[in-house]
Amino acid sequence: MEKEKPFSKSEPTFRSLVENSLTGIYINLGGAIVFANKRFADIFGYSVDEVIGMDYLEFVHPEDRPKVEEVHRKRLKDEAAPAEYESRGLTKDGRTIWINRRNTRIEYEGKPAILGNMVDITQQKRLREKLVQMEKLASLGTFTAGVAHELNNPLNNISSSLQIILEEWDSEADEFKKSLLHDVEDQVERGQNIIKALFDFSRTDGLDLQEVNFYGVVNQAIKRIREKIPENIDLDVEVAEDVQAYLSYEHVQQVLINLILNAVQAMEDGGNLRIAAYHEPKENNFCFEVADTGRGITQEQLNKIFDPFYTTKEPSKGTGLGLSITHGIVQQHGGKIDVSSQPGEGSKFTVCLPEA
Numbered sequence: 001m002e003k004e005k006p007f008s009k010s011e012p013t014f015r016s017l018v019e020n021s022l023t024g025i026y027i028n029l030g031g032a033i034v035f036a037n038k039r040f041a042d043i044f045g046y047s048v049d050e051v052i053g054m055d056y057l058e059f060v061h062p063e064d065r066p067k068v069e070e071v072h073r074k075r076l077k078d079e080a081a082p083a084e085y086e087s088r089g090l091t092k093d094g095r096t097i098w099i100n101r102r103n104t105r106i107e108y109e110g111k112p113a114i115l116g117n118m119v120d121i122t123q124q125k126r127l128r129e130k131l132v133q134m135e136k137l138a139s140l141g142t143f144t145a146g147v148a149h150e151l152n153n154p155l156n157n158i159s160s161s162l163q164i165i166l167e168e169w170d171s172e173a174d175e176f177k178k179s180l181l182h183d184v185e186d187q188v189e190r191g192q193n194i195i196k197a198l199f200d201f202s203r204t205d206g207l208d209l210q211e212v213n214f215y216g217v218v219n220q221a222i223k224r225i226r227e228k229i230p231e232n233i234d235l236d237v238e239v240a241e242d243v244q245a246y247l248s249y250e251h252v253q254q255v256l257i258n259l260i261l262n263a264v265q266a267m268e269d270g271g272n273l274r275i276a277a278y279h280e281p282k283e284n285n286f287c288f289e290v291a292d293t294g295r296g297i298t299q300e301q302l303n304k305i306f307d308p309f310y311t312t313k314e315p316s317k318g319t320g321l322g323l324s325i326t327h328g329i330v331q332q333h334g335g336k337i338d339v340s341s342q343p344g345e346g347s348k349f350t351v352c353l354p355e356a
């Protein structure tokens with residue numbers, strides 16, 4: 001009598017382990033997905049039935065397809081290939097996610113195939129990026145504070161001397177020289193504004209958090225920069241007059257000013273600027289949004305916009321510190337700031353701060 005193979009008894013157990021694994025598992029045969037567990041389908045927003053038969057590259061970000069395809073090809077040929085690597089994935093609704101992959105060559109129905117294991121590491125990647133950003137901001141903050149202090153005194157002296165000369169200038173015959181001095185005065189003022197931005201960026205003083213009327217914060221921020229909002233930009237404020245929030249009035253007003261000016265500069269040909277606010281009871285957060293219909297931000301720029309001194313503006317139109325200062329203020333509140341954007345479709349910045 002032929003003995004029963006040991007695996008036949010345990011097969012249901014192994015199948016159950018695979019089906020209920022927290023790791024996405026799939027089999028790629030000839031470029032098509034012929035098996036996938038529920039976790040694999042969930043990672044990409046599909047059902048298991050939808051996944052079966054799809055080209056495996058449909059789950060890979062277009063820019064990473066050559067790399068993933070090359071690893072699969074080498075694995076099938078038993079050539080040297082990374083045992084574990086990261087790549088970007090593409091979900092059913094078009095979102096980009098990060099995947100940690102491990103592939104093994106197997107025989108499936110008598111043919112060489114790839115057994116793949118994957119874990120969604122999108123959140124871990126974001127946390128790592130935030131930690132890098134925090135370290136970068138901390139080190140640059142110390143450096144910029146010193147630079148700003150050293151530059152501030154000579155610029156103040158130049159500014160004072162210029163004002164005395166211009167006030168005592170009597171001759172109208174030297175208007176050209178006088179105009180040159182006015183140009184120098186303008187450039188000194190620009191330098192002082194840059195230094196103020198450096199001080200704002202580097203400050204580490206604590207926040208005076210209190211319950212304030214957020215509608216008043218928005219109105220005051222708009223009032224301070226009203227002349228910088230062109231007439232061809234429609235301003236839509238969707239903030240209830242009685243909405244209260246727990247925050248630092250002065251600092252969050254600076255955040256709003258930075259985000260509004262950023263939006264205005266993205267709409268050179270006009271457009272719509274929307275400011276909204278709402279509570280998130282489940283998350284215990286207070287959130288506000290600043291959205292525009294401007295030129296939008298590319299994926300490459302999205303990865304850098306909070307970096308100090310990064311700017312796509314002309315040298316005379318920005319220091320590249322506005323969004324870095326904004327990011328720092330939000331972090332001091334224990335909050336988070338996210339941005340969603342597509343080139344040509346505008347941008348939306350969302351700030352969420354913890355409730356008291």
